[in-house]
Amino acid sequence: MVGFFSCFRRGSSGASNPQAFHFSPPFNDPFALPHISDRLIMPAIESNYRTKSGGNSIEGSASPKVDANDMRRIYVHDDDRVLVKIVHFGHPSSVGIEYDENGNWQFRPLWARRAGPRAWIYFNPEQVKAAIVTCGGLCPGLNDVIRQVVFTLETYGVNHILGIQYGFKGFVDKNYPPIKLSRKLVKTINMEGGSFLGVSRGCPPLKDIVDRLEEWNINMFYVIGGNGSHAGATAIYEQCEKRKMKMVVVGIPKTIDNDIEILDKTFGFDTAVEEAQRAINAAYTEASSAYNGVGIVKLMGRQSGYITMYATIASGQVDIVLIPEVTFTMGGKHGVLEYMKQKIELNGICVVVVAEGAGQDLLEGVGGLDASGNPILGDFGKWFTGKVKEFFATQKIPIDAKYIDPTYMIRARVCNSGDHIFCSILGQNAVHGAFAGYTNITIGVVNTHYCFLPIPIVIKKPRMVDPNSVMYHRCVTSTGQPDFNAPLRVPQLATSPAGKQGSLQPHPPPSRGSIPRGRL
Numbered sequence: 139m140v141g142f143f144s145c146f147r148r149g150s151s152g153a154s155n156p157q158a159f160h161f162s163p164p165f166n167d168p169f170a171l172p173h174i175s176d177r178l179i180m181p182a183i184e185s186n187y188r189t190k191s192g193g194n195s196i197e198g199s200a201s202p203k204v205d206a207n208d209m210r211r212i213y214v215h216d217d218d219r220v221l222v223k224i225v226h227f228g229h230p231s232s233v234g235i236e237y238d239e240n241g242n243w244q245f246r247p248l249w250a251r252r253a254g255p256r257a258w259i260y261f262n263p264e265q266v267k268a269a270i271v272t273c274g275g276l277c278p279g280l281n282d283v284i285r286q287v288v289f290t291l292e293t294y295g296v297n298h299i300l301g302i303q304y305g306f307k308g309f310v311d312k313n314y315p316p317i318k319l320s321r322k323l324v325k326t327i328n329m330e331g332g333s334f335l336g337v338s339r340g341c342p343p344l345k346d347i348v349d350r351l352e353e354w355n356i357n358m359f360y361v362i363g364g365n366g367s368h369a370g371a372t373a374i375y376e377q378c379e380k381r382k383m384k385m386v387v388v389g390i391p392k393t394i395d396n397d398i399e400i401l402d403k404t405f406g407f408d409t410a411v412e413e414a415q416r417a418i419n420a421a422y423t424e425a426s427s428a429y430n431g432v433g434i435v436k437l438m439g440r441q442s443g444y445i446t447m448y449a450t451i452a453s454g455q456v457d458i459v460l461i462p463e464v465t466f467t468m469g470g471k472h473g474v475l476e477y478m479k480q481k482i483e484l485n486g487i488c489v490v491v492v493a494e495g496a497g498q499d500l501l502e503g504v505g506g507l508d509a510s511g512n513p514i515l516g517d518f519g520k521w522f523t524g525k526v527k528e529f530f531a532t533q534k535i536p537i538d539a540k541y542i543d544p545t546y547m548i549r550a551r552v553c554n555s556g557d558h559i560f561c562s563i564l565g566q567n568a569v570h571g572a573f574a575g576y577t578n579i580t581i582g583v584v585n586t587h588y589c590f591l592p593i594p595i596v597i598k599k600p601r602m603v604d605p606n607s608v609m610y611h612r613c614v615t616s617t618g619q620p621d622f623n624a625p626l627r628v629p630q631l632a633t634s635p636a637g638k639q640g641s642l643q644p645h646p647p648p649s650r651g652s653i654p655r656g657r658l
């Protein structure tokens with residue numbers, strides 16, 4: 139704990155004043171955030187962000203002044219930090235522990251900046267012109283985020299808010315001009331799935347987007363999207379910096395695949411898992427009522443098998459799960475098909491869940507890229523179903539196979555209550571981050587705390603399921619499936635120099651003395 143407190147120093151005004159403690163940023167802080175005042179002279183002004191506890195009860199009326207002592211209950215100090223890695227010690231022989239090339243696990247504290255409203259802001263709300271865009275594929279909760287961004291902007295006193303239609307295309311398509319957004323207009327959009335603004339893939343020239351932002355005098359730009367949209371947001375930020383535009387860019391990560399690094403989870407994921415689990419249970423019901431029933435469900439996950447893994451555990455009725463991160467063989471004694479045969483012979487039923495990106499090495503991909511630059515995958519679900527039917531036919535075992543692809547039903551759903559709340563918090567914090575003057579940032583939950591994070595760090599690479607992780611082990615424990623005779627695609631942990639602490643030796647049995655008495 140000494141190390142923890144040594145990160146803080148006391149200011150000159152004494153220990154009794156909480157404002158007197160300041161965070162000393164670690165050297166080379168990887169989570170440092172660009173700020174609009176880094177390059178422009180932008181004086182901070184006292185925030186007018188108030189909740190209604192101060193007595194303002196009429197929508198649209200001016201916010202009342204609150205007692206300065208109340209401020210601590212509303213604002214988050216800019217020095218607040220959230221610890222990114224919270225396991226205090228991890229033995230290198232433990233599952234899922236990352237360690238250095240010498241096999242040593244080192245505690246390197248990494249801090250992310252805590253999100254929330256600041257007492258000092260860098261934009262006069264009356265001069266704010268905000269724009270919001272949603273890009274990429276659909277995800278439950280998009281409307282909730284749009285709605286809360288609008289609500290929060292209005293709470294600050296902003297009344298110039300534009301909704302860009304159909305993703306980045308809306309900057310150039312004259313048939314779809316921006317929509318003026320207000321609390322009144324978006325009040326009920328959380329009751330519906332999809333995006334009120336529309337989405338698209340593909341991108342007009344960056345210069346055209348930045349030209350429009352400049353022409354429309356936008357100074358806060360909110361991008362709700364996944365890895366691609368965030369890459370776009372960063373590119374736009376860089377162009378705006380070059381033009382010395384007084385504009386902040388704030389992302390809100392939308393990826394149903396939950397494939398963004400560092401974040402605990404992205405919005406819509408829980409809803410997707412819940413709905414995906416329903417599809418699996420339907421496949422189980424069909425298969426269990428059929429003679430030699432085989433249920434096959436394909437779920438989303440271009441590169442990451444998170445939805446598939448979590449929905450499999452949630453359902454509990456899955457015999458085989460196949461995800462992009464783990465290779466497998468179909469044929470042969472230890473292959474998937476032989477295992478399915480055993481299941482059918484033994485139980486008369488087999489339920490298989492596959493992620494969209496699984497087994498791409500086994501089939502001829504369609505090849506090429508979509509409008510956004512994402513690889514176009516071969517349809518593994520259909521290919522797999524065909525192979526299963528073919529195999530059982532050659533074995534002369536009659537089966538009744540049902541194939542379910544619930545992708546678009548899941549994506550179009552209204553989100554569940556947990557995601558409604560999650561989206562509200564993300565939307566509100568996006569606006570707080572923008573008013574605080576941060577730019578090229580995104581909002582996410584890290585170890586249960588909401589944080590402002592630099593976009594380039596979170597989109598460096600997509601997060602994938604680690605086959606060596608505790609969660610994947612839980613998943614295959616739940617299905618009971620064997621290793622289908624294939625090497626893991628994600629490299630195994632390197633063996634450290636023999637004898638060093640951290641070598642991958644099996645855990646020694648705990649000595650009796652180390653087991654706390656009274657707990658056995």
Ligand SMILES: Nc1ncnc2c1ncn2[C@@H]1O[C@H](COP(=O)(O)OP(=O)(O)O)[C@@H](O)[C@H]1O
Pocket residue numbers: 273274275305306338339340341363364365366367368369370371373392393509510511512
């Ligand atoms: N590297 C990039 N630079 C600029 N824009 C990008 C980049 N990658 C994707 N985009 C744009 O971001 C938008 C959304 O990307 P896409 O991959 O479809 O969805 P998502 O944001 O959900 O990953 C598209 O308009 C796409 O053209």
Ligand SMILES: O=P(O)(O)OC[C@H]1O[C@](O)(COP(=O)(O)O)[C@@H](O)[C@@H]1O
Pocket residue numbers: 273274275276364365366392393394395438439440494508
């Ligand atoms: O059919 P579409 O619109 O191309 O979307 C398919 C993709 O959308 C997703 O559900 C989510 O993708 P994005 O987060 O990139 O929008 C992927 O799992 C899937 O590959």
Ligand SMILES: [Mg+2]
Pocket residue numbers: 274364365366367512
């Ligand atoms: Mg993408």
